[in-house]
Amino acid sequence: MALRLLRAAPGPRKFVGRVVSTKMNKSIVVDVERFVPHPRYEKYVKRNKKFMAHDELELAKEGDIVQIVTCRPISKNKAFNLIDFIRTFDGRELATPPPPLKPLVRDPEKRKVRFEKAAKRKEDKKKRREYEARMLEEDKLYDL
Numbered sequence: 001m002a003l004r005l006l007r008a009a010p011g012p013r014k015f016v017g018r019v020v021s022t023k024m025n026k027s028i029v030v031d032v033e034r035f036v037p038h039p040r041y042e043k044y045v046k047r048n049k050k051f052m053a054h055d056e057l058e059l060a061k062e063g064d065i066v067q068i069v070t071c072r073p074i075s076k077n078k079a080f081n082l083i084d085f086i087r088t089f090d091g092r093e094l095a096t097p098p099p100p101l102k103p104l105v106r107d108p109e110k111r112k113v114r115f116e117k118a119a120k121r122k123e124d125k126k127k128r129r130e131y132e133a134r135m136l137e138e139d140k141l142y143d144l
Contacts, residue, residue, distance in 0.1 A: 012069045012070045012071075013069070013070045014067060014068070014069045014070075014083075015030070015032045015051065015067070015068050015069075015080075016032070016065065016066070016067050016068075016086055017030040017031050017032035017033065017051070017065070017066065017068065018030065018031050018033075018063065018064070018065055018066075019031075019060045019061065019062055019063060019064045019065075019066055019089075020050065020062060021062065022055070022058070022060055022061060022062055025058075026054060026055055026056060026058060027052055027053070027054060027055065027078060028052070028053050028055045028060045028066075028082065029050050029051070029052055029053075030050065030051050030052075030053050030066060030068055030080070031048055031049075031050050032048070032049050032050075032051060033046060033047070033048050034046075034047050034048075034049075035047070051068060051080050052075075052077050052078040052079075052080065053066075053068045053078065053080040053081060053082050054071070054074050054078060054080065054081050054082065055082045056082075059082075059085075060082060060085075061088070061089055061090070062089065063089030063090075064085060064087070064088050064089050065085070065086040065087040065088075065089075066082055066084065066085055066086060067082075067083050067084040067085075067086060068080040068081065068082055068083065069081055069083050
């Protein structure tokens with residue numbers, strides 16, 4: 001019997017890491033450090049991965065420990081948002097907290113309109129097929 005791997009629960013992925021670069025406008029590079037067991041030696045080894053994150057208010061400084069969360073792709077390499085400061089590098093107090101994330105709530109009216117349009121397209125397609133079938137039958141009648 002084959003072993004079936006279960007996928008992680010869907011939802012936003014959150015990481016805590018250290019800011020290593022703030023040289024871009026409204027963007028930061030966060031180094032996320034994690035420990036994973038080595039497949040052969042079963043010793044935990046350190047793995048690092050750098051993620052680009054969106055910092056709307058440009059509050060982060062190099063050395064800060066921050067929390068980032070996945071979002072829609074903002075650019076080719078950037079698909080994370082800065083959501084919280086765990087610890088600042090120089091102990092400074094932040095005058096303004098990071099902006100809250102906008103909830104992904106879809107407008108029910110837009111969804112209703114989109115559903116109605118799709119139903120109308122489906123109905124039109126059905127009518128067109130019926131019309132084409134009728135025309136083909138009529139042409140066959142006259143081919144005698």
